[in-house]
Amino acid sequence: MAKTSSTPAPRKRRSDAEQNRLQILKAAKATFTRDGAAASLDAIARRAGVGPGTLYRHFPTRDALIEAVYRREVEALGSAAQEFSEAMEPVDALRVWMLLFLDYLGAKHLIVPALNSISGGPKRLYEGSRSVVQQAMRRLVLRAIDAGQIRSDVDADVLLRALLGFPYVPFGGEWRDGARQLVDILIAGSLR
Amino acid sequence: MAKTSSTPAPRKRRSDAEQNRLQILKAAKATFTRDGAAASLDAIARRAGVGPGTLYRHFPTRDALIEAVYRREVEALGSAAQEFSEAMEPVDALRVWMLLFLDYLGAKHLIVPALNSISGGPKRLYEGSRSVVQQAMRRLVLRAIDAGQIRSDVDADVLLRALLGFPYVPFGGEWRDGARQLVDILIAGSLR
Amino acid sequence: MAKTSSTPAPRKRRSDAEQNRLQILKAAKATFTRDGAAASLDAIARRAGVGPGTLYRHFPTRDALIEAVYRREVEALGSAAQEFSEAMEPVDALRVWMLLFLDYLGAKHLIVPALNSISGGPKRLYEGSRSVVQQAMRRLVLRAIDAGQIRSDVDADVLLRALLGFPYVPFGGEWRDGARQLVDILIAGSLR
Amino acid sequence: MAKTSSTPAPRKRRSDAEQNRLQILKAAKATFTRDGAAASLDAIARRAGVGPGTLYRHFPTRDALIEAVYRREVEALGSAAQEFSEAMEPVDALRVWMLLFLDYLGAKHLIVPALNSISGGPKRLYEGSRSVVQQAMRRLVLRAIDAGQIRSDVDADVLLRALLGFPYVPFGGEWRDGARQLVDILIAGSLR
DNA sequence: CATGAATGAGCCTTCATTCAT
DNA sequence: GATGAATGAAGGCTCATTCAT
Numbered sequence: 001m002a003k004t005s006s007t008p009a010p011r012k013r014r015s016d017a018e019q020n021r022l023q024i025l026k027a028a029k030a031t032f033t034r035d036g037a038a039a040s041l042d043a044i045a046r047r048a049g050v051g052p053g054t055l056y057r058h059f060p061t062r063d064a065l066i067e068a069v070y071r072r073e074v075e076a077l078g079s080a081a082q083e084f085s086e087a088m089e090p091v092d093a094l095r096v097w098m099l100l101f102l103d104y105l106g107a108k109h110l111i112v113p114a115l116n117s118i119s120g121g122p123k124r125l126y127e128g129s130r131s132v133v134q135q136a137m138r139r140l141v142l143r144a145i146d147a148g149q150i151r152s153d154v155d156a157d158v159l160l161r162a163l164l165g166f167p168y169v170p171f172g173g174e175w176r177d178g179a180r181q182l183v184d185i186l187i188a189g190s191l192r
Numbered sequence: 193m194a195k196t197s198s199t200p201a202p203r204k205r206r207s208d209a210e211q212n213r214l215q216i217l218k219a220a221k222a223t224f225t226r227d228g229a230a231a232s233l234d235a236i237a238r239r240a241g242v243g244p245g246t247l248y249r250h251f252p253t254r255d256a257l258i259e260a261v262y263r264r265e266v267e268a269l270g271s272a273a274q275e276f277s278e279a280m281e282p283v284d285a286l287r288v289w290m291l292l293f294l295d296y297l298g299a300k301h302l303i304v305p306a307l308n309s310i311s312g313g314p315k316r317l318y319e320g321s322r323s324v325v326q327q328a329m330r331r332l333v334l335r336a337i338d339a340g341q342i343r344s345d346v347d348a349d350v351l352l353r354a355l356l357g358f359p360y361v362p363f364g365g366e367w368r369d370g371a372r373q374l375v376d377i378l379i380a381g382s383l384r
Numbered sequence: 385m386a387k388t389s390s391t392p393a394p395r396k397r398r399s400d401a402e403q404n405r406l407q408i409l410k411a412a413k414a415t416f417t418r419d420g421a422a423a424s425l426d427a428i429a430r431r432a433g434v435g436p437g438t439l440y441r442h443f444p445t446r447d448a449l450i451e452a453v454y455r456r457e458v459e460a461l462g463s464a465a466q467e468f469s470e471a472m473e474p475v476d477a478l479r480v481w482m483l484l485f486l487d488y489l490g491a492k493h494l495i496v497p498a499l500n501s502i503s504g505g506p507k508r509l510y511e512g513s514r515s516v517v518q519q520a521m522r523r524l525v526l527r528a529i530d531a532g533q534i535r536s537d538v539d540a541d542v543l544l545r546a547l548l549g550f551p552y553v554p555f556g557g558e559w560r561d562g563a564r565q566l567v568d569i570l571i572a573g574s575l576r
Numbered sequence: 577m578a579k580t581s582s583t584p585a586p587r588k589r590r591s592d593a594e595q596n597r598l599q600i601l602k603a604a605k606a607t608f609t610r611d612g613a614a615a616s617l618d619a620i621a622r623r624a625g626v627g628p629g630t631l632y633r634h635f636p637t638r639d640a641l642i643e644a645v646y647r648r649e650v651e652a653l654g655s656a657a658q659e660f661s662e663a664m665e666p667v668d669a670l671r672v673w674m675l676l677f678l679d680y681l682g683a684k685h686l687i688v689p690a691l692n693s694i695s696g697g698p699k700r701l702y703e704g705s706r707s708v709v710q711q712a713m714r715r716l717v718l719r720a721i722d723a724g725q726i727r728s729d730v731d732a733d734v735l736l737r738a739l740l741g742f743p744y745v746p747f748g749g750e751w752r753d754g755a756r757q758l759v760d761i762l763i764a765g766s767l768r
Numbered sequence: 769c770a771t772g773a774a775t776g777a778g779c780c781t782t783c784a785t786t787c788a789t
Numbered sequence: 790g791a792t793g794a795a796t797g798a799a800g801g802c803t804c805a806t807t808c809a810t
Binding site: 248 | 778779780781782783
Binding site for chain 4: 422537542543545547548549550562565566570572573574
């Protein structure tokens with residue numbers, strides 16, 4: 001019963017904390033995507049191959065975990081917006097980024113449902129940290145306005161919202177077509 | 193095995209079953225709206241002033257309850273679409289109905305999150321019964337197309353999706369303004 | 385969704401898992417004996433001094449618990465049969481073991497009712513693993529047959545069944561007398 | 577509201593109370609047989625085609641219902657014992673009745689499990705009313721003793737118990753063979 | 769740091785039981 | 790007498806959370 005130093009015991013390597021954190025985030029994304037934002041944290045820990053206690057050390061609350069997952073997803077979108085802006089015409093950058101965003105939403109990257117169950121609504125995330133996504137959208141819109149390509153009263157948040165609901169109505173297979181048409185309509189409706 | 197109630201409990205007079213059903217639906221709407229579709233059924237029963245067993249008699253599963261709440265909401269939207277169609281120009285009817293729909297979504301009439309947790313996704317409701325909302329939207333769009341007011345390739349479902357996400361991004365107080373702008377953009381982008 | 389415990393609750397020091405398992409088994413035996421195989425698992429957990437969750441960790445289903453209780457009881461009977469066989473004349477071993485078995489059944493070691501509510505009847509236990517009890521009985525009978533002491537057509541299962549019903553008819557205080565007579569009759573009726 | 581003699585109204589025949597009682601008993605037997613003595617009373621009422629309240633009027637407690645079912649079964653066994661006694665040699669009557677009893681137990685007529693969940697064990701039924709079955713067995717045994725066919729110390733209750741356990745160990749198809757052998761052994765073991 | 773056993777709150781669900789109709 | 794809606798007390802079970810190891 002008492003540990004004897006004679007036999008070192010098949011103890012797992014002091015696994016890197018960062019390594020674990022990453023595993024948890026991956027597991028969380030997959031699980032949240034499948035089961036929704038109310039998924040069992042124990043299940044996530046299990047899938048990540050760590051004990052529930054470890055999950056807790058890294059993310060003391062469910063919201064903290066959701067938020068972390070969210071940020072990771074969103075960071076990528078932010079960088080993309082930056083790149084597009086540097087490489088394309090304003091309206092094109094906007095159009096392409098919107099499509100990319102819909103891809104993120106639809107493909108398998110939840111975001112929305114997760115966002116929604118953060119305590120007190122997603123407000124905290126958006127208001128508090130000025131979400132990267134919102135920022136990205138705002139910059140893209142502003143640039144298009146400055147370039148005189150779209151009306152100056154177009155509200156970036158309005159466009160964002162229009163996109164966010166997209167995954168909520170099921171389509172058949174022509175998902176991409178629907179996405180493209182939505183973006184087309186939004187752009188067309190925003191032109192000056 | 194034989195249960196013994198310590199205190200016989202003050203029994204409420206037999207209330208009309210239909211009355212109870214309504215109370216439950218109201219309570220469910222309010223609770224789902226606040227807590228999401230995973231809200232406690234016990235809590236709903238409590239708020240409705242009935243025992244949990246009564247809730248179960250009326251709605252044997254969570255989905256049955258969500259669906260019933262949903263249908264009630266949606267029926268009203270359906271009638272509205274009809275009325276607008278009979279009283280206004282096609283595009284105006286479309287515009288006004290979209291605003292009304294956003295009102296429903298935003299004010300406090302959830303629908304969306306609830307829909308989403310119906311078993312097997314919301315597909316069943318939509319595909320099975322050709323949801324009233326979807327029908328309404330389709331008729332309004334079709335009428336506007338027939339009148340030559342919007343492009344003939346505009347997809348009603350695409351517009352619907354654009355609306356559905358609206359409540360997901362928090363605004364400050366200018367909610368109505370955002371709604372109006374979104375509808376404006378969508379209409380503008382759909383004109384022929 | 386996030387649970388908030390009003391009072392953090394006094395946490396017991398980490399007891400050995402094996403220790404708990406044993407407590408649960410004991411509590412289960414006692415409770416099943418008194419209340420039948422449909423006894424409340426919560427009650428068993430309570431009596432064992434563990435939370436309901438702990439019971440579930442060890443025995444995920446009611447059947448798993450019943451089975452575990454059963455096996456524990458039965459193992460002892462198996463060993464006894466072995467010992468008796470090595471130490472006595474065949475018929476005597478049979479007689480003594482039958483009495484021991486009745487003791488187990490009657491004293492307070494249920495077995496029978498429990499067996500009966502295992503899903504799909506007790507068949508699984510008996511057929512699947514060739515129950516220890518049945519094995520014991522069969523070996524004892526076989527040995528007596530081989531020694532030419534009882535008729536060769538005596539069916540061990542028939543004797544077993546005769547014993548199993550014993551606890552079902554209430555006696556006064558002369559329980560042991562009844563048991564002895566039953567065994568005597570069975571042996572007498574089996575002699576060649 | 578007021579009854580008019582002009583139209584007899586499609587009123588269900590003032591269903592005879594006795595009729596209902598019988599339906600309930602039948603339903604109870606079938607249900608107890610399938611689900612055990614803890615079966616849902618509501619389910620029994622449903623199967624009997626009456627409301628739960630009606631079941632309650634007839635049998636105010638679960639035990640009352642079990643007892644009634646039991647008595648009905650047992651009455652038949654009692655008459656049979658009488659008939660056999662009048663028509664056969666004592667030992668033969670005993671043998672045949674025991675076989676009949678096993679048939680009752682095994683075929684589908686529960687009795688035993690039901691007996692067992694009566695509050696305070698089956699004692700009440702047996703002790704209180706001197707169960708018909710016990711009486712029958714006692715008379716048959718006594719008669720065989722008086723005729724000098726079996727030993728005078730044979731205890732009817734002991735034989736009864738031996739029979740009662742029979743349905744508890746599953747056989748293959750040779751159920752009747754096992755029954756016959758058991759009875760043979762018991763008789764053989766009881767002969768003087 | 770990590771682990772996973774333990775805990776208990778609270779959910780869903782079933783049912784015995786009552787009682788207005 | 791019969792009915793079945795309503796009730797509410799458990800019970801089974803899940804999980805977030807803690808903490809000894």
